[in-house]
Amino acid sequence: MSESISSVQEIGTDELPVIEPDPSFMKQMLEMGSPQISPCFQCLKCSSGCPLGFAMDHLPHQIIRMVQMGLKHEVLASSAIWLCASCETCVTRCPNGVELPRVMDALRQIAVREGVRPAEEEIAKFHDSFMDEIRCSGRVHEMSLIGRYKRRTRQWFQDAGLGARMFLRGRLGFLPEKVKDRDKVRSILRKGGAR
Numbered sequence: 787m788s789e790s791i792s793s794v795q796e797i798g799t800d801e802l803p804v805i806e807p808d809p810s811f812m813k814q815m816l817e818m819g820s821p822q823i824s825p826c827f828q829c830l831k832c833s834s835g836c837p838l839g840f841a842m843d844h845l846p847h848q849i850i851r852m853v854q855m856g857l858k859h860e861v862l863a864s865s866a867i868w869l870c871a872s873c874e875t876c877v878t879r880c881p882n883g884v885e886l887p888r889v890m891d892a893l894r895q896i897a898v899r900e901g902v903r904p905a906e907e908e909i910a911k912f913h914d915s916f917m918d919e920i921r922c923s924g925r926v927h928e929m930s931l932i933g934r935y936k937r938r939t940r941q942w943f944q945d946a947g948l949g950a951r952m953f954l955r956g957r958l959g960f961l962p963e964k965v966k967d968r969d970k971v972r973s974i975l976r977k978g979g980a981r
């Protein structure tokens with residue numbers, strides 16, 4: 787015990803990270819479509835079942851706690867919000883019905899809107915490409931999506947062999963299909979807070 791006290795004294799308070807909670811963060815989250823997270827009692831069932839937890843810097847239950855504490859900067863800079871695959875495993879395991887994928891959605895949207903540098907840049911580029919595709923066609927055409935993503939990442943030939951095989955097996959449609967009322971789709975996106 788005395789050893790840990792002396793090591794803190796040696797570090798000095800000047801070198802400890804400054805954490806500035808944002809009390810309005812939860813209000814902003816709700817405006818961006820996040821569900822209420824107050825029922826969470828930190829049982830960890832979401833994190834113990836999350837298939838992407840091994841790669842995240844903060845586990846799903848920790849993200850919830852950080853949002854509750856108003857740690858906006860730390861949450862928006864985390865890799866977890868970009869790695870979440872919206873698989874809903876956590877939702878089915880949560881005893882309180884906390885909809886974590888919607889929490890992650892709201893966090894991604896706030897991060898994009900506020901220009902926070904994403905911890906997972908390639909996933910963020912895929913996210914932007916996906917949203918552009920929805921705005922343009924009202925739905926996703928895989929070939930166009932791949933084109934948008936490649937233009938952003940400039941990794942032209944990564945996965946080229948896999949793409950060719952999928953195309954030959956008819957898994958990638960050649961011509962895009964657009965929904966008729968694309969303005970309505972754009973208006974839904976705007977109402978949902980998407981940039």
Ligand code: SF4
Binds near residue numbers: 827847881882
């Ligand atoms: S499973 Fe639900 S209640 Fe438990 S920590 Fe996760 S979000 Fe909170």
Ligand code: SF4
Binds near residue numbers: 875
């Ligand atoms: S929805 Fe996201 S946080 Fe929940 S289990 Fe799937 S990857 Fe993990």
